[in-house]
Amino acid sequence: MANYNPGRHFLQIPGPTNVPGRILQAMSMPTIDHRGPEFATIAREVLTGLKSVFRTQNPVVVFPSSGSGAWEAAFVNTLSSGDKVLAFGVGHFATLWKDVATNLGLGVEFVDTDWRRGIDPSIVEAKLIDDKDHAIRAVLAIHNETSTGTVSDIAKIRRAIDRAGHPTLLFVDAISSLGCIDLHHDDWGIDVTISCSQKGLMLPPGLGFNAISEKALKASKNADLPKSYWDWSPMLSLNEGGYFPYTPATNLLFGLREALLMLQEEGLDNALARHSRLAEATRRAVRAWGLEIVCIEPREYSNALTAIYMPEHRGADDFRRLVLERYSVSLGSGLGKLTDAIFRIGHLGDFNEAMLAGTLSAIEMGLRVSNTPFSADGVRAALDYLVAETT
Ligand SMILES: *Cc1c(COP(=O)(O)O)cnc(C)c1O
Numbered sequence: 001m002a003n004y005n006p007g008r009h010f011l012q013i014p015g016p017t018n019v020p021g022r023i024l025q026a027m028s029m030p031t032i033d034h035r036g037p038e039f040a041t042i043a044r045e046v047l048t049g050l051k052s053v054f055r056t057q058n059p060v061v062v063f064p065s066s067g068s069g070a071w072e073a074a075f076v077n078t079l080s081s082g083d084k085v086l087a088f089g090v091g092h093f094a095t096l097w098k099d100v101a102t103n104l105g106l107g108v109e110f111v112d113t114d115w116r117r118g119i120d121p122s123i124v125e126a127k128l129i130d131d132k133d134h135a136i137r138a139v140l141a142i143h144n145e146t147s148t149g150t151v152s153d154i155a156k157i158r159r160a161i162d163r164a165g166h167p168t169l170l171f172v173d174a175i176s177s178l179g180c181i182d183l184h185h186d187d188w189g190i191d192v193t194i195s196c197s198q199k200g201l202m203l204p205p206g207l208g209f210n211a212i213s214e215k216a217l218k219a220s221k222n223a224d225l226p227k228s229y230w231d232w233s234p235m236l237s238l239n240e241g242g243y244f245p246y247t248p249a250t251n252l253l254f255g256l257r258e259a260l261l262m263l264q265e266e267g268l269d270n271a272l273a274r275h276s277r278l279a280e281a282t283r284r285a286v287r288a289w290g291l292e293i294v295c296i297e298p299r300e301y302s303n304a305l306t307a308i309y310m311p312e313h314r315g316a317d318d319f320r321r322l323v324l325e326r327y328s329v330s331l332g333s334g335l336g337k338l339t340d341a342i343f344r345i346g347h348l349g350d351f352n353e354a355m356l357a358g359t360l361s362a363i364e365m366g367l368r369v370s371n372t373p374f375s376a377d378g379v380r381a382a383l384d385y386l387v388a389e390t391t
Contacts, residue, residue: 010329012359014146014305015176015199017349019255023202026258027251034250040242046253047239049260053178053201053268054193054211056185061235062256063208064249067175067196070208071100073230074171074192075138078216080224081105083137086127086168088119092147092335097140097173104225109136115338118145118152118300121160128164137219138169138191144177146199147335149302149344150295151181158189169216175199178209179263180275180304180348191216197252200304201259202349206252272303278347278356279303281385285360285378289367294342304348305332311373313341322370327362353386 011018032039050060063069079085084107087098092115101108111123119141128136139161144151154172161170169191174183178193179200185193190213197207212220212232220232234245263271283301286293286308294307310316317340320331332344345363347356360379367374 005328007328010327010355010359010362012346013330013332014344014346014348016205017199017202017346018351018355019204020202020262020350022262023255023258027204027255029251029254031250034248035243039250042253042257043239043242043244043248046257046260047242049257049264050209051211053260053263054174054185054195054209055183055187056193056211058186058212058214058217059236059239060209060211061232061239062248062253063210063230064206064247064252065196065208066205067173067194067208068096068100069230070175070194070196070210071097071173072104073208073210073227073232074194075101075104075106076223076225076227076230077210077232078169078192078219078223079104079106079137080222082107084109084135085138085140086124086136087111087140088123088142088152089113089115090117090119090142090148090150090152091115091145092338093145093173093175094140094142095336097142101140107135115148116150116294116296118150118297119157121153121156124157125160125164128161128166128168131166134167136166136168138171140171140173142173143183144174144181144302144304146176146305147307147338147344148294149305149307150297150300151177151302152300154183154190155188162189169219176304176348179268179271181302182272185211185213189213191219197256200348201256202262203252203255203259206249207256274352275303275348277386277389278351278353279306281353281356281382281389282306282345282347282360284385285364285382288381289364289374289376289378291374294338305344305346307332307334307338307342307344309342316340316343319343319366319370319372323362323366326369327365329359329362331363353390356386357383
């Protein structure tokens with residue numbers, strides 16, 4: 001049993017993220033009748049407010065679920081058994097998402113990568129041009145691949161689909177990009193944007209989201225995959241009055257109302273700029289340490305997290321354990337084939353300069369204590385950048 005660790009714990013994994021006191025407090029309200037008038041007012045406010053974060057005029061449905069549930073909801077509402085999807089193996093989450101499609105009996109055309117880059121829009125275009133009889137019904141694109149810290153250019157993928165003249169739906173996993181990295185559900189012609197509560201939205205886990213285009217809604221009328229809990233149709237009709245077909249996660253919705261208010265107070269664009277600034281400072285620290293960032297294409301760098309190779313590509317789990325035990329900072333682990341090879345710094349959600357300085361300092365101390373070959377100049381490089389950016 002560990003002894004008590006004084007001071008604040010830093011939850012710098014790329015989700016779940018630090019939950020601000022304001023949100024915890026909002027969630028601590030007494031639970032109310034989810035069929036009563038007070039709840040309906042709150043639910044309508046939240047369902048409307050969510051649209052602005054997805055930048056859509058269309059409905060967003062909210063499930064009491066993790067992000068994986070929201071993946072499943074997108075499939076079962078729009079596709080039929082035997083339909084095919086086009087997926088890209090850009091990392092661990094992309095692979096899990098593809099597996100959900102397989103488990104549901106969908107065909108999967110899978111394009112693998114080295115996990116160091118985003119989706120190549122020219123391959124999307126070529127695959128769709130090859131698909132002459134339009135067997136592919138959905139393209140699956142992870143916006144921010146959380147296992148590697150790479151971002152795919154969704155607007156370019158949209159244009160690639162349009163150039164191919166293919167009628168496929170476009171599904172985007174925005175689980176770790178919503179509220180952190182610019183996303184436009186409507187303008188980018190996304191059919192289903194999938195997200196959840198515990199990353200950029202600063203909430204505990206427990207809410208899954210589907211933002212739905214008109215085209216996706218139309219597809220849902222003919223989709224024959226079995227569904228009940230995930231069915232959009234009763235959800236959408238009851239949501240109009242501020243109600244749900246089954247018990248919603250009442251107190252998480254209180255928290256979501258507060259989170260949306262906080263994003264509105266900061267301004268979504270300011271929040272995105274803050275993520276960009278803190279991410280660039282992190283990358284400067286990594287470079288000054290002489291360590292290697294997993295993402296090899298600078299225009300695909302993630303503003304939500306940075307994934308970093310341990311020198312010689314192993315021993316990352318021992319290093320993370322040391323940083324946690326000595327400095328009470330939790331860093332993200334390597335997932336799938338990156339297990340023990342990398343560590344990830346989450347710099348998303350409720351996060352600021354001083355928290356980043358603390359996180360980077362803990363890592364720098366950890367690198368020193370573990371006798372890792374590196375240059376102890378990272379914190380200085382990050383602070384120099386932050387000072388120049390904020391004066
Ligand atoms: C966290 C994450 C998921 C999984 O979400 P769960 O809530 O754990 O089901 C899926 N995709 C991406 C990109 C993620 O970051």
